[in-house]
Amino acid sequence: MAKAIGVDPHKLHYVALEGGGATTTALLSGHIQVASTDISDSMPHLQSGGIRILAVLAERLDKPSMASIPTAREQG
Secondary structure (H helix, E strand, C coil): CCHHHCCCHHHCCCCCCCHHHHHHHHHHCCCCCCCCCCHHHHHHHHHCCCCCCCCECCCCCCCHHHCCCCECCCCC
């Protein structure tokens, strides 16, 4: 993914966090810029404009509130 957006993957730093709450806090506070987390934890923050979801790894999203979120497969 990093290469696809022009970022050298060797310059990325992996940070292990304990659970969705810690991950969301780190994102919202600017301590991390990208995260892999559960979609259900992310929806309130997406709706408030606090975060942007780049893709989901599910085959499809059936909930109307998630209709605008692209899947990784849709993006190639």
